[in-house]
Amino acid sequence: xxxxxxxxxxxxxxxxxxxxxxxxxxxxxxxxxxxxxxxxxxxxxxxxxxxxxxxxxxxxxxxxxxxxxxxxxxxxxxxxxxxxxxxxxxxxxxxxxxxxxxxxxxxxxxxxxxxxxxxxxxxxxxxxxxxxxxxxxxxxxxxxxxxxxxxxxxxxxxxxxxxxxxxxxxxxxxxxxxxxxxxxxxxxxxxxxxxxxxxxxxxxxxxxx
Amino acid sequence: xxxxxxxxxxxxxxxxxxxxxxxxxxxxxxxxxxxxxxxxxxxxxxxxxxxxxxxxxxxxxxxxxxxxxxxxxxxxxxxxxxxxxxxxxxxxxxxxxxxxxxxxxxxxxxxxxxxxxxxxxxxxxxxxxxxxxxxxxxxxxxxxxxxxxxxxxxxxxxxxxxxxxxxxxxxxxxxxxxxxxxxxxxxxxxxxxxxxxxxxxxxxxxxxxx
Numbered sequence: 001x002x003x004x005x006x007x008x009x010x011x012x013x014x015x016x017x018x019x020x021x022x023x024x025x026x027x028x029x030x031x032x033x034x035x036x037x038x039x040x041x042x043x044x045x046x047x048x049x050x051x052x053x054x055x056x057x058x059x060x061x062x063x064x065x066x067x068x069x070x071x072x073x074x075x076x077x078x079x080x081x082x083x084x085x086x087x088x089x090x091x092x093x094x095x096x097x098x099x100x101x102x103x104x105x106x107x108x109x110x111x112x113x114x115x116x117x118x119x120x121x122x123x124x125x126x127x128x129x130x131x132x133x134x135x136x137x138x139x140x141x142x143x144x145x146x147x148x149x150x151x152x153x154x155x156x157x158x159x160x161x162x163x164x165x166x167x168x169x170x171x172x173x174x175x176x177x178x179x180x181x182x183x184x185x186x187x188x189x190x191x192x193x194x195x196x197x198x199x200x201x202x203x204x205x206x207x208x209x
Numbered sequence: 210x211x212x213x214x215x216x217x218x219x220x221x222x223x224x225x226x227x228x229x230x231x232x233x234x235x236x237x238x239x240x241x242x243x244x245x246x247x248x249x250x251x252x253x254x255x256x257x258x259x260x261x262x263x264x265x266x267x268x269x270x271x272x273x274x275x276x277x278x279x280x281x282x283x284x285x286x287x288x289x290x291x292x293x294x295x296x297x298x299x300x301x302x303x304x305x306x307x308x309x310x311x312x313x314x315x316x317x318x319x320x321x322x323x324x325x326x327x328x329x330x331x332x333x334x335x336x337x338x339x340x341x342x343x344x345x346x347x348x349x350x351x352x353x354x355x356x357x358x359x360x361x362x363x364x365x366x367x368x369x370x371x372x373x374x375x376x377x378x379x380x381x382x383x384x385x386x387x388x389x390x391x392x393x394x395x396x397x398x399x400x401x402x403x404x405x406x407x408x409x410x411x412x413x414x415x416x417x418x419x
Contacts, residue, residue, distance in 0.1 A: 127337040177260055
């Protein structure tokens, strides 16, 4: 296994695992609270199950960005435009890795909280949860910059680079609320971003580099 | 465009935009945000405008830190003390960029939460926003000291600018660890010094032969 194979598989498997664990498994085994208080209560109903789902969910989510960072890092070099853009993209994705580690990792502090600790647990939950929009904002910027790098480089199928740019642009529009709070557009932006990652992983694996 | 050109322009344009946005435009359009409660109230006055300002602010902030990280990264392959200090400062600046992404980006969470839960948004502002910024400034100053030392040892950039960059890093660190009320004027002078010296580093990097 080399860096190309690993980054490709992380980009292909990570988003699928993230949807399976973060949305389906989480909803079935833990449940989604409307408020921080409800979410903390749900997480503490069965801390063993919550720990397992949290562990799986955090690994799945972070592995997507590890895939992006490895991929971008492999193209980072200072003498070309594509290499320079890839350097910036790799910086952004490393930043997102740290951010998502903090966001998902802070949830461990909540598990097992009781009595007077519950208030603090709700604060930690609210603060950790607030980091996810930050991750999505910079994910969209990372996608646009990496997509531009690949488009200029012309070594990977252009479908992958165009998809990254389009998915990133749609997500920027969503984050800035430019078209209002339309749920279907959110879904397109979110799932489009995940599909763009899978497509990138696929074409990277198939590339001859 | 190569890495040197991008790094130079990020270092020249980033600090100017950062000062213009955070010292002038943000207080005028959004507000000063003296407390977590007023911070949330000001952001929720016009959420659409706030979203655009947060997006712009985060881009400018992370762009500037990325410029510093790229400059430090370019020194990492060098041998001896320059390579060691360059590597170390690049790691610190990547960390600072990560904290900046979290701290600036958490404002999206504040605006989202503030629509129907002001108390929750205030907690996010206090913990994820201001809480993270304190750590960010400390490690920014450490990164500046390390990068300044790299430039001083390397002796390829203008010598005075390299020493000034190091000195401003030390001053930034002192404002974090000295328990004294320095007043707004001193803090603004240090901020302006940091802005000017970073622009100078960007300028001399662009003009350099390497």
